[in-house]
Amino acid sequence: xxxxxxxxxxxxxxxxxxxxxxxxxxxxxxxxxxxxxxxxxxxxxxxxxxxxxxxxxxxxxxxxxxxxxxxxxxxxxxxxxxxxxxxxxxxxxxxxxxxxxxxxxxxxxxxxxxxxxxxxxxxxxxxxxxxxxxxxxxxxxxxxxxxxxxxxxxxxxxxxxxxxxxxxxxxxxxxxxxxxxxxxxxxxxxxxxxxxxxxxxxxxxxxxxxxxxxxxxxxxxxxxxxxxxxxxxxxxxxxxxxxxxxxxxxxxxxxxxxxxxxxxxxxxxxxxxxxxxxxxxxxxxxxxxxxxxxxxxxxxxxxxxxxxxxxxxxxxxxxxxxxxxxxxxxxxxxxxxxxxxxxxxxxxxxxxxxxxxxxxxxxxxxxxxxxxxxxxxxxxxxxxxxxxxxxxxxxxxxxxxxxxxxxxxxxxxxxxxxxxxxxxxxxxxxxxxxxxxxxxxxxxxxxxxxxxxxxxxxxxxxxxxxxxxxxxxxxxxxxxxxxxxxxxxxxxxxxxxxxxxxxxxxxxxxxxxx
Amino acid sequence: xxxxxxxxxxxxxxxxxxxxxxxxxxxxxxxxxxxxxxxxxxxxxxxxxxxxxxxxxxxxxxxxxxxxxxxxxxxxxxxxxxxxxxxxxxxxxxxxxxxxxxxxxxxxxxxxxxxxxxxxxxxxxxxxxxxxxxxxxxxxxxxxxxxxxxxxxxxxxxxxxxxxxxxxxxxxxxxxxxxxxxxxxxxxxxxxxxxxxxxxxxxxxxxxxxxxxxxxxxxxxxxxxxxxxxxxxxxxxxxxxxxxxxxxxxxxxxxxxxxxxxxxxxxxxxxxxxxxxxxxxxxxxxxxxxxxxxxxxxxxxxxxxxxxxxxxxxxxxxxxxxxxxxxxxxxxxxxxxxxxxxxxxxxxxxxxxxxxxxxxxxxxxxxxxxxxxxx
Numbered sequence: 009x010x011x012x013x014x015x016x017x018x019x020x021x022x023x024x025x026x027x028x029x030x031x032x033x034x035x036x037x038x039x040x041x042x043x044x045x046x047x048x049x050x051x052x053x054x055x056x057x058x059x060x061x062x063x064x065x066x067x068x069x070x071x072x073x074x075x076x077x078x079x080x081x082x083x084x085x086x087x088x089x090x091x092x093x094x095x096x097x098x099x100x101x102x103x104x105x106x107x108x109x110x111x112x113x114x115x116x117x118x119x120x121x122x123x124x125x126x127x128x129x130x131x132x133x134x135x136x137x138x139x140x141x142x143x144x145x146x147x148x149x150x151x152x153x154x155x156x157x158x159x160x161x162x163x164x165x166x167x168x169x170x171x172x173x174x175x176x177x178x179x180x181x182x183x184x185x186x187x188x189x190x191x192x193x194x195x196x197x198x199x200x201x202x203x204x205x206x207x208x209x210x211x212x213x214x215x216x217x218x219x220x221x222x223x224x225x226x227x228x229x230x231x232x233x234x235x236x237x238x239x240x241x242x243x244x245x246x247x248x249x250x251x252x253x254x255x256x257x258x259x260x261x262x263x264x265x266x267x268x269x270x271x272x273x274x275x276x277x278x279x280x281x282x283x284x285x286x287x288x289x290x291x292x293x294x295x296x297x298x299x300x301x302x303x304x305x306x307x308x309x310x311x312x313x314x315x316x317x318x319x320x321x322x323x324x325x326x327x328x329x330x331x332x333x334x335x336x337x338x339x340x341x342x343x344x345x346x347x348x349x350x351x352x353x354x355x356x357x358x359x360x361x362x363x364x365x366x367x368x369x370x371x372x373x374x375x376x377x378x379x380x381x382x383x384x385x386x387x388x389x390x391x392x393x394x395x396x397x398x399x400x401x402x403x404x405x406x407x408x409x410x411x412x413x414x415x416x417x418x419x420x421x422x423x424x425x426x427x428x429x430x431x432x433x434x435x436x437x438x439x440x441x442x443x444x445x446x447x448x449x450x451x452x453x454x455x456x457x458x459x460x461x462x463x464x465x466x467x468x469x470x471x472x473x474x475x476x477x478x479x480x481x482x483x484x485x486x487x488x489x490x491x492x493x494x495x496x497x498x499x500x501x502x503x504x505x506x507x508x509x510x511x512x513x514x515x516x517x518x519x520x521x522x
Numbered sequence: 523x524x525x526x527x528x529x530x531x532x533x534x535x536x537x538x539x540x541x542x543x544x545x546x547x548x549x550x551x552x553x554x555x556x557x558x559x560x561x562x563x564x565x566x567x568x569x570x571x572x573x574x575x576x577x578x579x580x581x582x583x584x585x586x587x588x589x590x591x592x593x594x595x596x597x598x599x600x601x602x603x604x605x606x607x608x609x610x611x612x613x614x615x616x617x618x619x620x621x622x623x624x625x626x627x628x629x630x631x632x633x634x635x636x637x638x639x640x641x642x643x644x645x646x647x648x649x650x651x652x653x654x655x656x657x658x659x660x661x662x663x664x665x666x667x668x669x670x671x672x673x674x675x676x677x678x679x680x681x682x683x684x685x686x687x688x689x690x691x692x693x694x695x696x697x698x699x700x701x702x703x704x705x706x707x708x709x710x711x712x713x714x715x716x717x718x719x720x721x722x723x724x725x726x727x728x729x730x731x732x733x734x735x736x737x738x739x740x741x742x743x744x745x746x747x748x749x750x751x752x753x754x755x756x757x758x759x760x761x762x763x764x765x766x767x768x769x770x771x772x773x774x775x776x777x778x779x780x781x782x783x784x785x786x787x788x789x790x791x792x793x794x795x796x797x798x799x800x801x802x803x804x805x806x807x808x809x810x811x812x813x814x815x816x817x818x819x820x821x822x823x824x825x826x827x828x829x830x831x832x833x834x835x836x837x838x839x840x841x842x843x844x845x846x847x848x849x850x851x852x853x854x855x856x857x858x859x860x861x862x863x864x865x866x867x868x869x870x871x872x873x874x875x876x877x878x879x880x881x882x883x884x885x886x887x888x889x890x891x892x893x894x895x896x897x
Contacts, residue, residue, distance in 0.1 A: 321769065322771075343769060343770070343771045347770075347771045364759045364766045365763060374755075375759065387751045388750050388751050389750065389751060389754075391749075
C-alpha cells in the first residue's frame with residue numbers, strides 16, 4: 009500500500025454560517041495517517057463546529073472534505089461513521105442503566121434492541137480492544153457504576169469498536185484529573201502509532217504541546233496556521249495573537265509586596281465535615297486568610313476542597329469546628345449569613361450554582377443585593393436600579409454582551425466569570441472565596457480573571473483561591489496551603505514554596521527528604 | 523436514496539413578536555385541525571365557528587354567559603400559572619377548587635341568613651382561599667420535605683377532594699346536606715342564604731359577576747408580585763435555578779411551599795366564587811363534571827403563565843365553553859367542545875417547541891440523532 013501520501017481526512021475551505029455568526033470560514037487542514045493532530049483555539053474559535061462538520065452533524069455551507077484522498081459529502085453522522093470517522097464527545101452519550109458492552113453494541117446493527125444479539129461476542133471484542141490500547145474497563149459493569157474517566161474509556165472503545173480510522177476527541181481532558189489526562193495522552197499516541205489518526209481538540213496549551221505531532225490553530229473561525237511547534241508560549245501567542253506573559257509578571261509583583269498584609273479576616277479552626285457519600289471529607293482543617301493576601305489552596309481534586317468552599321458559602325453544614333469572619337463567627341449551614349458578613353463566593357460550577365441562566369445579566373448581578381436598598385424598596389424591587397447597576401458593572405468589569413438585559417446563558421465562559429466576579433466584588437466583600445477560577449476559560453479570559461483577583465487582594469480583600477491548577481496557585485498566591493485527604497498538610501510563603509515539594513505534598517508525601 | 527426530512531435547530535435569538543405569535547398561531551392551528559374534525563363529523567366548520575363566535579360574544583346576553591364560564595377558569599388558570607412559574611407542577615387545581623367550594627359554602631351556611639351580605643361574601647373568599655390553600659400546601663410540603671413528585675401527589679388529592687365532597691352530600695348527614703323537604707328524598711346540598719350570594723355588577727347589556735372582578739384584581743396583584751417585588755424576584759430565580767437560589771441566600775423550599783399554598787388558595791377562591799356567584803349550593807356532581815381545574819392548566823399554558831394574559835385566555839376559553847352549552851343538541855355533540863379545547867392545548871404545546879427551535883430541511887435524518895446541540 010503506497011497510498012500513504014493521502015491524508016486520512018482533510019477539509020478544504022470549509023465555511024459554516026449560523027444566523028448572525030460565522031462559525032467557520034475558509035478552514036483548511038489535513039490529518040495525516042498515524043499522527044495526533046491538535047485543533048487549538050480559544051473558546052468560540054470554531055473548534056466544535058469544525059468537528060461537527062467532520063462527523064457529519066453539520067453540512068458545510070461551502071468547501072469540501074476528503075477521506076483518504078476521496079471527496080466525501082456526509083449527509084448524516086451515519087455516513088461519517090461508515091467512512092471511518094468517530095467522535096469521542098465531551099459530554100458522554102451513554103445509557104446509564106445499560107452495561108458497557110450493551111452501550112458499545114448500540115447502533116452497530118447487532119445491538120440489544122434489534123433482537124438477535126450475541127453479547128458474549130461483543131464483550132470479548134471489548135476486552136480485546138481495551139487490552140490493546142490500555143483502556144481498562146469491565147464490559148459487564150453498568151455505566152452508572154463507572155467513574156467519569158472510565159465512562160470516557162467506554163466512549164473511546166465505542167468508537168474503536170466501529171473500526172474508526174480517524175478519532176476526534178472534543179476536549180477530552182476537561183473531565184479528567186491531571187493523572188488521567190496524562191494517561192489519556194499516552195493512549196492517544198498508542199492509537200496513532202497503530203495507524204489511526206487522532207484529532208485532538210483543546211485549548212490547554214501544555215497538553216497540546218506534549219501530545220500533538222502537529223497543531224492547527226483556529227482563530228475567529230479561520231484556520232490560522234498549521235505548525236509542528238511545541239513550545240507552549242509560542243503556541244499561546246499563535247492562539248490569541250498577543251502576549252500572555254504580562255499578567256504573570258504583574259502577578260510576580262504582588263509576591264514581592266507580600267510583607268504588607270492586613271489583619272486576619274477569615275479564620276477557619278479545626279473544621280470537620282462529611283461529603284455527599286457520608287465519607288469524611290474534612291478532618292480538621294485550619295486556615296487563616298489576611299486582608300490583602302491571596303491564600304492559594306493547592307491539591308488534587310476530591311481532597312475536600314469542594315466541601316471546604318461549600319461550607320464557607322453555607323451550602324453545606326460543617327460537622328464541627330468554627331469559622332470566623334472579621335472576628336464574627338459564621339452560622340453553620342446558613343447561606344445568607346456569609347453574604348451579610350461579607351463573604352463572597354465564586355463557585356466552580358458557575359452556571360449551575362453561581363447564576364440563574366434565564367435571568368438577565370443585570371438581574372444576576374443583583375442576586376445578592378436585591379434585598380437591600382437601593383435595589384429594594386421593600387417589599388418592591390426597582391428594575392431601573394437593577395439595570396443601571398448592571399450597566400455600570402458591565403462597563404467596570406468589561407463584560408461583553410449586547411446589553412445588560414441579555415440572559416446570562418448566552419454568554420461565553422469568560423464573560424460568565426466576569427459577571428460573577430463583578431457581582432461578588434461589588435458588595436465590598438471582606439473575603440473572596442473562589443474555586444477553579446480559570447477552569448474552561450481561554451487564555452485571554454484567564455489573564456483578565458487573574459488580574460481581577462490581584463486587584464481584589466490589593467484593594468484589601470482576603471482571597472481564598474482553591475485550584476487544581478498548580479501553576480495558577482503559584483502565580484497568584486502570597487501563601488500556599490496544600491490540601492490532601494481532608495487535611496492541610498502544610499502552608500508556605502510564596503517565597504519559600506517550591507513546586508516539587510508542593511507536588512509531593514499533593515500526592516500525600518509528607519517527608520521529602522526521605 | 524435520500525428522502526427529505528425535517529430537523530430542529532435551536533433558535534439563537536428569539537424575536538420580540540414570537541411570544542405573542544405562538545399562542546395566537548397555535549389557536550388558529552387548533553381551529554384548523556378542529557375544522558377537519560368537524561368536517562369528518564358532517565358539520566360545516568365555518569358555520570359552527572360562526573355560531574360559537576355569536577353565542578360566545580356577540581348575541582344578546584352572550585358575553586355575560588361567557589364571563590360566568592370564564593370566572594372559574596380565571597382562578598384555576600392563575601392557580602396553574604403561578605405554580606408552574608417556579609417549576610412546581612400543581613395539577614391539583616381541581617381538588618383545590620373543590621376544597622374551596624366546600625370551605626366557602628360551609629362558612630356561608632354557618633353565618634346563616636342573618637349575617638350582613640358583605641361579611642358573608644368576604645368570609646367565603648377567605649375560607650375558600652384557606653380551603654384550597656391547605657389542599658395545595660400538602661403537595662408543597664411533601665415536595666419540600668421528602669422530594670415527592672408534586673404532579674402525582676396533587677393529582678391524587680383531586681380524587682380525595684372529590685370523594686370528600688360526594689361524602690358530604692350523598693353519604694352522610696353532614697352540615698352541608700339538605701335534610702328537609704325534597705332533600706329528605708333526593709340527596710342535595712343546602713341552598714346558601716340569599717344574603718351570601720355574590721353580587722353582580724350590572725353594566726346594562728353586560729352583567730359582570732363579582733367573582734370575575736375579584737379574579738381580575740388578583741391577576742393584576744399577581745403580576746405586580748411576580749415582576750416588582752423581592753418575593754417575585756426570588757420566585758424567578760427559584761423557578762429557573764434552585765441551586766443558585768440557595769447560593770444567593772434564598773430558601774427555595776420555603777418559596778416552593780409558599781407558592782404551593784398561594785396556588786391552592788387561588789383555585790380555592792375560584793371554588794368559593796363558583797358557589798357564591800352561580801351554584802349557591804355545594805353540588806359535587808356539577809363540580810366534578812365541569813373539570814375547571816384541568817381546564818385551568820390549558821388556560822395557563824395558552825397564557826404563557828402570564829397572570830394578566832390568563833384573564834384574556836379565560837374569557838376566550840370561557841366563550842367556547844359557553845357557546846358549547848348553547849350549541850349542544852342533537853346536531854352538535856357536547857364532546858366536540860372538549861375536542862376543541864384539547865386541540866388548543868395540543869397546538870399550544872407544539873407551538874412552544876416551534877418558539878424555541880427552528881425547523882430546517884435536511885436530508886435523511888435518522889430519528890433523534892440530528893437534534894443539534896448548541897456548542
